[in-house]
Amino acid sequence: MSNLQIGLAVAGGLALVGVVGYNTWMSRKNAPRQAAPDALVEPAMDTVEPAFTDAEVHATDMALPTPSKKPALDALIDVIAPLTLDPSAAPVSGEAAIAALPATRRAGTKPFAVEGFNTQTQQWESPANGQRYSSFQAGVQLANRTGALNEIEYSEFVVKAQAFADAVGATPEFPEMLDEVARARELDQFASAHDAQLGFCIRARNASWSPGYVHQNAARLGFVVGVIPGRMVLPAAQEGLPPVLVLSFDSQAALAEDPAQSAIRDISLHLDVAQADRAEHPFERMRDAAFALAEGMDGVVTDDNGQPLALETMEVIASELQTLYNTLEQRDLAAGSAVARRLFS
Incomplete structure (x- = not known):
């Protein structure tokens, strides 16, 4: 092999080493940065994100479930219908109230709830086993991020509340639909403008x-x-x-x-x-x-x-x-x- 051939071979080898080295350097440079070995964060599941008690509500929403012993309904954002028990039927057990609740806790896209007045604590709460209630109230939310309560949703609320009332021997008193729908629209307009x-x-x-x-x-x-x-x-x-x-x-x-x-x-x-x-x-x-x-x-x-x-x-x-x-x-x-x-x- 001539000196020229040897020189070309050496130069080619050096060039190949350079290309490999450059590619290795670039690969390392562009590789995702890694966590320090002595401070890895375990990818364990955490429970700080709240979940709704209503299975129908999406788990990715960030709203907080209301504890069962505290009133969830609020006249500021809910339609509330009193459900007056017949004196001969009161009080109603928590077991009977729970059995009378509808299968779903929504009227269209709006949360629906029933609360009972606890004879012992003298507070409104979601019906619970082992408790007794002297009266009830049903409610549906006026608005949320899906929009305002509409006439169809209000009618579904009435149907569900009436069915519960019939099951526990109560007489419902529903607010005027058109008034509540108008109130829902006003609340929705405010919320949309300040969300x-x-x-x-x-x-x-x-x-x-x-x-x-x-x-x-x-x-x-x-x-x-x-x-x-x-x-x-x-x-x-x-x-x-x-x-x-x-x-x-x-x-x-x-x-x-x-x-x-x-x-x-x-x-x-x-x-x-x-x-x-x-x-x-x-x-x-x-x-x-x-x-x-x-x-x-x-x-x-x-x-x-x-x-x-x-x-x-x-x-x-x-x-x-x-x-x-x-x-x-x-x-x-x-x-x-x-x-x-x-x-x-």
């Missing part, structure tokens, strides 16, 4: 992220793994309340056979304003979490359209939210209250 849901996006500047890397960084800020793949939540201070914030990313990445190789290029933070108590300072915590995640994960905070968000923009949003909070409180629908969580659901 705020905010979302920020944190996008990777360079290398993508693995699910474990996202979990690890979010956990440092107090987020815990939720019940849905690709979802983490920041719990409220009071146990049993809806989460303050929701962090989400591609569920397919979370469900992959090898999550470490799943490439996540953006995550989102979501705040449902009406569901979180003002005292929790939810927007401030959302803003701080977004910038902390961006700094820790080499990302940038943007809106849904990919436009970077500056601190000045955040200050404008914060000011507008204070006005919204005040308006809701003036209407007795303070953010995070039981009635607000039900109306904005």
